Amino acid sequence: MTATAEPMGTTPLGNRPLEPARLDALVQALRTVLADDQILTNKTDRYNRARVPAPFPVHRWSERLPDLAVLPTSTEQVAQIVRIANEMRIPVVPRDGGTGLTDGAVPMRGGIVVDVKRMNQIHEIDLVNRTVTVGTGISMLKLNERLAQHGLFYPDDPASYPCSLVGGRIGTSGWSLIGSRYGHTRDLVLSFDHVLPTGDILHVGDGIGGKISKSSSGFQMKHLFMGHQGTLGIATKATLKLFPKPEAELSPFWAFDNYDDAYACTGALARAGVATFAGAVLFDEYKVAYLRRDDEAYIPQPGDVRALVCSVMYGYEDEVRAGGKRLFRIAKEHGARYLGDEISEGDWAARHDRYATPLHGRTKDGQVIPMSWHCEDAAVNYANVPAVSKAWHEIIARLRRKSDVFDDWGMFAYTSANTGVDYLTEIDVGIWEQRLDDAAWAAWVDAKREIAAVAIAHNASMSACHGSCREGEVDLLPEELGRGFDVMLDVKRALDPNNIMNPGKYLLDGAYDNACEGTSRG
């Protein structure tokens, strides 16, 4: 890729607020595009958009404040906002729900937060081709309420299902709980309108895009413009693939008296080739011990319940029943004990909405403490799940020995595909955010780096779901991607010559001549 003759990366890389005169000039420029109620400058509106669910030291929140937020209602408005920002060299941070766990929506350098939530229209439901075209500010829950009127369903199902938005799913290339049946966000989004960092509008999809699900024409650009965590622009309007709303659901939970049998059973369920199989989840001993403290479903379980497996099926009732019998027989062969209908149905229904779960942890002497939830994930091949799990628990145990700020809440391994090849493997860590001082934060960042290194050492990807641009794991991105990371830098520089689009993420400041010390790759 050839460097442009113009100076590149001229956006200031600090995180100090804009000078008042510059802020006034920005607001005046934005008023040529937006109404006053679409430009938010007060402290509450800015603080509400300063963070995401991932824990961060409270005393440093003010480092992540945007200078203002805007609420556009159309692709053209987004394009004009970005053009203004590009001309004024002011950072732009897309915020599509802000439910991500890797800081994608966090303003690292201040600037303008583009909150897409008013772009939540359903533009078209195409019953003949089975597609829907929506603004990216709509949530999957609201979309599915409308689609149900037509017996249709958009099966993108993250643990933040009620509150995450279609645009955020595109920006993170999200992972779905029922992706083993229906595919993940990248499989479900057919095409989308996308505003580039220069303000140009691009339609992204296979070939011509639109409602085409497979094309061999030209480069396959859809994946490039998904999962970039907002660093390559803003998706504004998307066309999605639809399915019949499932007639039936079956979600058995089984108990095991040891992890090894549960692990073997999970693999066998995933490899069975049952067409309605939408996913299997393995709960390890640490997860069961954690649930036994606080979860009404697991507190009463006998002591020999040490690991759990859940499987879920969706489809027509007759095929779910037939597939269900096959999976029950497999579970039986592996020594499973069925946990009963109430737990099976209730726990599965709760998995669509984990962000609403109130959380607390324990000090080492057992006292309850308020904690925030964090989850480190990786995409791990089935054969390596036990080794990765063991190594990750050891890392968190070392942290816990140092401080009550951290609590090991156990691990899940979720099938990513319908063949059982790889698993979203996650360790949940409780963090006492109010006590997260600089030393504890540094220890946590070191632990995150270690967790990522374990994944890479086992030929895993550092993230199946969240992304890997948070402090700690991001340091290993060049190692994971190899030459691919240099291509990332080239693409970033070519599409965002002034580094205005979500700067400070994924080490991409290193693409520019004035990169911050410590983020440059030389």
Next chain:
Amino acid sequence: MAEHLPQTPSAPAASAPYRRSEQLTPPPAVPVSEVAQTTFEHVYEVDPRLMQQHVLQQVFPNWDTLRIMRSRADHLQWMHQHFASTVISGSEILAEVEAEAAPAGQPLR
């Protein structure tokens, strides 16, 4: 339709007299594990001895405890209907599998 309502409701109706002392007296707590206890059926609480330093237990009137529990059940039921028209119970499938396996097979524990 009021004539069809039962004379003695099984739980206090919304129009029942509110007596503060009654509301602040939950059923006696029964320990269910080393760290938890139960009061109403299906209502579990952390053992109060573990909530004395950093997070103190709050006093909930009975109606609010039951409201939270029932709201939770409503929410889960809503989620089921949102994702599929019917929920097939695992116990039905298990019974079919066991019936097919009998007499040679061994039932699931």
